[in-house]
Amino acid sequence: MSRPQRYYLTTPIYYASGDPHIGHAYTTILTDVLARFWRQQGREVFFLTGTDEHGQKMFEEASRRGLTPRELCDQMAVSFRAAWQELDISFDRFIRTTDADHVSVVTAFLQRLWDRGEIYEGAYRGWYCVYEERYWTEKDLGLDRTCPDCGRPTHKIDEKNYFFRMSAYQDRLIRHIKENPRWIWPEMRRNEVLGFLAQPLADLSISRPKSRLPWGITLPFDGDHVAYVWFDALINYLTASGAIDVDGPPGEEGFEDTTGSWWPAHLHIIGKDILTPHAVYWPALLMAAGLPLPAGILSHGWWVLGDRKMSKSLGNVVDPLELRGRFGTDPVRWYLLREMPTGQDASFTADRFVIRYEELANVLGNLASRTLGMTEKYRDGRVPDSAGGGLDPQIAETLARVSGAVADFRLHEALAGAMELARRANGYVEEREPWTHAKEEASDPAQAAKLDETLATLVRTLAVLAALFEPACPGKMRELATRMGLDRVPTLREASAMRLGGRRVKKGEPLFPRVGLSTG
Numbered sequence: 001m002s003r004p005q006r007y008y009l010t011t012p013i014y015y016a017s018g019d020p021h022i023g024h025a026y027t028t029i030l031t032d033v034l035a036r037f038w039r040q041q042g043r044e045v046f047f048l049t050g051t052d053e054h055g056q057k058m059f060e061e062a063s064r065r066g067l068t069p070r071e072l073c074d075q076m077a078v079s080f081r082a083a084w085q086e087l088d089i090s091f092d093r094f095i096r097t098t099d100a101d102h103v104s105v106v107t108a109f110l111q112r113l114w115d116r117g118e119i120y121e122g123a124y125r126g127w128y129c130v131y132e133e134r135y136w137t138e139k140d141l142g143l144d145r146t147c148p149d150c151g152r153p154t155h156k157i158d159e160k161n162y163f164f165r166m167s168a169y170q171d172r173l174i175r176h177i178k179e180n181p182r183w184i185w186p187e188m189r190r191n192e193v194l195g196f197l198a199q200p201l202a203d204l205s206i207s208r209p210k211s212r213l214p215w216g217i218t219l220p221f222d223g224d225h226v227a228y229v230w231f232d233a234l235i236n237y238l239t240a241s242g243a244i245d246v247d248g249p250p251g252e253e254g255f256e257d258t259t260g261s262w263w264p265a266h267l268h269i270i271g272k273d274i275l276t277p278h279a280v281y282w283p284a285l286l287m288a289a290g291l292p293l294p295a296g297i298l299s300h301g302w303w304v305l306g307d308r309k310m311s312k313s314l315g316n317v318v319d320p321l322e323l324r325g326r327f328g329t330d331p332v333r334w335y336l337l338r339e340m341p342t343g344q345d346a347s348f349t350a351d352r353f354v355i356r357y358e359e360l361a362n363v364l365g366n367l368a369s370r371t372l373g374m375t376e377k378y379r380d381g382r383v384p385d386s387a388g389g390g391l392d393p394q395i396a397e398t399l400a401r402v403s404g405a406v407a408d409f410r411l412h413e414a415l416a417g418a419m420e421l422a423r424r425a426n427g428y429v430e431e432r433e434p435w436t437h438a439k440e441e442a443s444d445p446a447q448a449a450k451l452d453e454t455l456a457t458l459v460r461t462l463a464v465l466a467a468l469f470e471p472a473c474p475g476k477m478r479e480l481a482t483r484m485g486l487d488r489v490p491t492l493r494e495a496s497a498m499r500l501g502g503r504r505v506k507k508g509e510p511l512f513p514r515v516g517l518s519t520g
């Protein structure tokens with residue numbers, strides 16, 4: 001058998017200066033849904049998420065709370081992990097930038113760039129936004145020298161810094177983006193990066209004097225400085241790939257050959273706010289280190305309330321765990337992925353949340369109840385041994401639509417395709433009217449055969465739906481699989497070929513109960 005293809009996919013590592021919010025949840029669920037679809041397709045997936053724990057913001061937030069930075073990031077790492085567990089995120093590693101292996105890889109990376117003459121000492125004069133952890137030049141700034149991204153005041157900086165010769169990679173980067181049209185997705189973000197690169201690219205400050213910021217990874221070539229938080233953060237993707245073995249003999253740490261590791265990543269999934277670090281700084285750093293580039297970047301839009309980005313500082317974020325407490329995990333996952341066209345912005349509203357919840361209850365939940373209920377009522381819970389091919393053309397069409405949508409990262413469309421099949425199956429029930437066959441089967445064996453065929457078709461479709469909904473609704477689909485007498489949710493391939501005749505099914509309670517529908 002050929003080795004399954006390996007797919008390494010990553011979320012951003014989130015700042016450990018605050019609790020997880022709906023924006024973080026969205027990116028992480030998006031990545032999880034993609035990971036689950038890919039695993040269903042038989043791909044070997046490595047899914048990375050984690051926390052970004054260094055930097056000035058972290059340092060200031062800890063002191064505001066009367067904690068050490070270490071205490072604050074320990075607390076927050078627990079909080080992020082708990083959130084991902086409650087939201088059923090199937091990550092393979094949770095990396096923290098304070099992890100020992102990460103500190104070693106960042107140190108080795110810095111040393112390598114230093115040895116290759118990619119880093120030089122200079123003076124930085126400019127403006128810095130602590131919240132965004134970003135440098136700005138005077139001409140970038142908004143009114144009253146505010147940050148052009150978040151509108152907060154910036155601070156003037158005039159100090160010795162080390163710089164990475166990023167400008168040297170401008171042409172190579174432009175060529176790479178032009179030659180690989182799908183490297184940055186969606187296309188509007190690719191155009192944005194090309195627009196940014198049409199201006200001269202400056203070198204990147206990659207350090208802070210410890211006298212101003214003692215919290216970070218010490219530069220191996222100057223013990224009085226720590227690495228700039230973005231430099232440290234981006235390298236997390238390399239650390240977790242296992243490509244670099246800092247204890248290897250000199251020259252064999254893995255920088256020359258990443259075979260056998262997860263590097264290069266298949267896809268970095270990020271929000272549009274952090275496109276420049278991922279599509280400009282990161283590939284330039286990798287080029288300078290002589291490492292292969294990730295195969296792609298998926299940059300999604302923002303959840304907004306009204307016309308403002310949801311953000312902690314604006315105080316308008318919805319707590320995903322609070323929603324989960326009221327509606328359950330899967331409806332939150334479903335809403336976020338079904339409602340936002342992947343790549344675009346979407347507005348969070350309670351009304352839309354309820355509409356999406358009802359879609360799950362009235363279409364999928366209803367189909368499951370009536371299919372399993374009728375099998376219990378008319379066949380004593382035993383699935384009839386009929387071909388059950390009544391919806392085969394619709395199933396084939398749906399599988400093609402869903403797999404095309406997943407390949408194009410249009411996950412909202414993949415989920416819409418799954419829901420459409422459930423809707424059609426409900427339509428099939430109305431058309432076939434199995435209850436009339438049930439009434440007449442005692443006197444007419446032809447009616448019994450029709451009823452068998454209807455039930456077998458519905459159960460078979462339900463197995464396919466369990467596989468199709470599993471990426472978005474893994475918990476509920478595990479429950480559904482159990483009621484169908486299966487020991488786990490089948491993969492798409494298994495579900496389409498499965499023989500279900502003779503299996504015992506159980507209707508159980510509604511999958512999506514009609515409770516607490518008011519979000520107010």
Ligand code: ME8
Nearest residue numbers: 012013014015023024027052233234271302303310
């Ligand atoms: O930027 N809508 O961390 P961060 C959708 N540590 N997604 C949102 C969102 C919203 N309103 N708000 C945040 C950092 N996000 C760095 C990353 S990676 C090497 C370092 C999501 O905690 C989105 O994915 O500010 C965005 O890119 C990320 O959270 C920013 O998280």
